[in-house]
Amino acid sequence: MRTFVVFDLEFTSWQGALEQDWGAPGQLREIVQIGALRLREDFSVAEEFEALVRPVANPRLSAYFTELTGIDQERVDREGRPPAEALGDFLGFCRGQSVLSHGNDMIVLGENLGWARARGEEVGNGFLGAHFLDIRPWLNSLAPRTEAVNVGRLWQVLGLARPGGGQEHSALFDCRSLAAAIEHLCGAGAALPEGCLRHS
Template identity: 70%
Template sequence: MSTFVVFDLEYTTWPGAVEGNWSAPGQLREIVQIGALRLNEEYEVVAAYEALVRPVANPELSPYFTELTGIDQESVDRDGLPPARALDAFLGFCAREAVLSYGNDMTVLAENAAWAGVRGEQLGNSLLTPAFLNIRPWLNAHAPGTTGVNSGRLWQALGLPGPTVPGGEHSALFDCHSLAAAIGHVCGKGARLPEGCV
């Protein structure tokens, strides 16, 4: 049976960073949390991956980030993985799959993989093995009510039951469940995923 992966990232941010595209001095989009779900052809979850990641350039999380995501400094210091280790495990989870995100999170992955390489850290799994796709334009076209809505609120925009997993909006795995529910809902109404997704 064919499967595919949906994923979401939470990464370092500060007030005004989105509007300024992280252009202020020292602002890097360092991954702090990775969430991913492997779904089968019936859009059921068959496997999950989740990790906290310790940022390197900005090891101290901003209060703005913590308020937005609910991820606190103590949790990252205690449970966070080194970036290369978390990225490698995630890429292994995704290997040879179509990998869908609600936005261009693959760009942030590439940035973080490049920074790991600059630090001399090696990834055993390649960014080139999974087939990454931004599913947002497809979803917005088939469900216009999702336009302008972030991944963690897709369920709400479509009038679906909320994800029954810990966390909330801007928690990577919660956002993955919200995205998976939206994809399943839209496909259940007759839409077909883009070629190569399943």
């Protein structure tokens, strides 16, 4: 059966960082959490991926980030994995798939991959085995009311049932919100962008 992947990232942030495009000195978008779902063409979940990652440049999470995501320092210190290890495993999960995000998460992924390699760390797998696509323009064109909301609120603005497990700004919950929105629009007659479904 053909499948595709939806993914979401949570990365280091501070009050006002979004408005400043992370432009303040030292404010890097270091990945702290990766969530992904491999979906079959009937939108059922074939496999999940989740990883916590220990940031390197800013190892202490901001209070703003913790309040936003619910991810605290103790959990990252206890469960967080080295960036290169988590990134390599995620890219392996994506191999051979179309990989959809709501916005520029593939750019943040690329930044983190570059930093890991610049530190001399070996990352298993790579981008070339997957096809990354920002699905947000497709969603916004079909449902303009989604333009003003983040991925974790797509289910709400579309009037869908709340996805199970987690909260907004938790990577897997946001993946479920995105998956629900895609399923809803395809159920209403829309077609996924060309090439999104590939044989697993």
